[in-house]
């Protein structure tokens with residue numbers, strides 16, 4: 006997830022580019038760059054670090070060019086560095102490109118281009134696009150762009166500039182946002198509306214497969230074959246703050262709604278095309294490697310720890326290796342039994358959590374093999390671990406973690422299945438079945454997000470209770486822990502999660518008339534037991550809200566309300582069951598007037614002990 010801007014008109018491009026990037030910095034902030042074309046040359050400046058570092062480099066530089074593009078990066082392929090920052094160019098610097106997304110087939114394309122004599126200067130997937138256009142260009146800029154788009158697979162919003170066509174910018178969209186802002190004698194391009202809202206409210210919002218040929222006085226939109234598309238102007242009515250949140254009231258809600266894409270991106274390129282295997286190319290493990298491991302330790306904090314609990318279930322169930330899960334703040338002082346036969350997996354959205362980093366260092370000191378699961382390329386944890394697999398959730402701004410959790414879950418699932426396939430602990434048939442269901446998860450999350458009205462009603466009805474209990478068995482218990490954390494951290498309601506079977510060992514004493522109990526009942530293998538626990542709390546007059554899979558015709562008999570999620574395998578259903586719990590926490594916090602994105606006493610990244 007990166008930010009993109011472009012300008013073409015009569016004014017100097019650079020001020021708009023830098024202003025637009027400032028508005029988009031929430032989309033990515035590990036490096037930034039701009040390219041401006043003046044009368045003769047393309048001037049490019051880029052810098053690793055926040056946008057201020059780029060602005061510092063540009064101090065004292067006079068840029069008069071009236072056409073330019075810019076980018077603020079959230080690294081996916083290639084660590085944050087000056088070289089990997091966008092814009093990228095072809096061999097001769099004649100074509101310049103900025104990109105948001107992932108070019109999935111960039112490796113074979115890059116190899117073929119290198120074989121033809123192209124010289125690459127970065128580790129990014131994007132650079133292949135610049136070299137491809139050099140390869141296809143025969144005098145017609147738009148035709149060359151269309152030829153490039155036919156070659157690349159994956160997701161993108163792209164903006165192209167060429168010194169051969171100083172009156173034109175061309176942009177294209179697939180699975181990533183792109184908008185063209187319409188001015189008088191000038192036009193703007195941006196990945197998101199906040200970048201252009203101070204300049205114009207008249208826009209074309211591009212659809213997948215569309216290409217815009219943008220000049221200072223005209224915008225022509227075509228499909229990928231070059232056929233004109235008749236486009237209606239969209240008038241933006243949001244204020245600047247709402248625009249930054251994509252029209253949502255809070256970053257948390259925006260991020261909850263980004264989960265289908267975040268999960269899809271995290272899966273992308275990691276499932277064989279024929280649906281038979283998980284392909285975690287970044288690991289390149291073998292059966293021999295896994296045979297040398299007798300125990301896995303998963304170490305993390307907060308929500309990432311909850312994802313680790315689910316990860317334990319996945320690895321033990323599928324790959325049949327013993328897994329311990331520990332809080333990083335405990336692990337580091339526990340004198341853990343860890344040696345060179347232990348694989349320590351640390352999970353961290355930010356890659357900067359100090360306890361997790363310290364635990365990782367401790368594990369390494371004891372000789373363990375280490376793997377980081379993180380959302381931030383080039384973060385301290387990513388650099389420290391022996392190996393890294395990234396979640397592709399894009400920047401998470403809200404303190405309450407949502408899309409990071411679901412992407413961590415999907416990654417832990419894929420990791421477990423990858424290990425299982427190497428160890429032959431799942432049959433080919435079962436693997437195919439699970440992969441088939443895995444691919445449906447993004448659409449099923451979208452379905453879960455499509456009807457929030459009942460959740461809002463529950464939040465209004467129970468949002469002022471002092472205590473809420475979450476219960477569940479097996480994976481439902483792990484999801485209950487995450488649901489309770491979400492509720493307490495943003496609504497300040499006392500929320501506790503219990504393994505349903507533990508109720509009668511103490512907690513049942515707290516269940517009195519009218520106490521809300523959220524009962525997760527999605528795990529078919531323990532369904533009957535869960536129902537009998539629900540009966541226990543109902544018998545104490547609790548108000549029970551069940552979370553169940555579509556098609557469950559029993560649950561309604563035992564609970565006061567039900568929230569259904571789409572049905573899938575019980576291993577995958579946590580990815581769906583957590584969504585109503587995130588939304589419930591969100592709307593409860595709204596009901597209570599809490600500051601959702603910045604809850605009291607909490608910080609997004611805990612970099613102190």
Ligand code: M6R
Pocket residue numbers: 306307308309310352353354355356357358361404405406407490494609610611
């Ligand atoms: O960046 P990390 O994943 O290492 O952060 C770990 C926790 O601090 C984090 O998950 C925290 O619990 C969230 N605020 C929960 O929503």
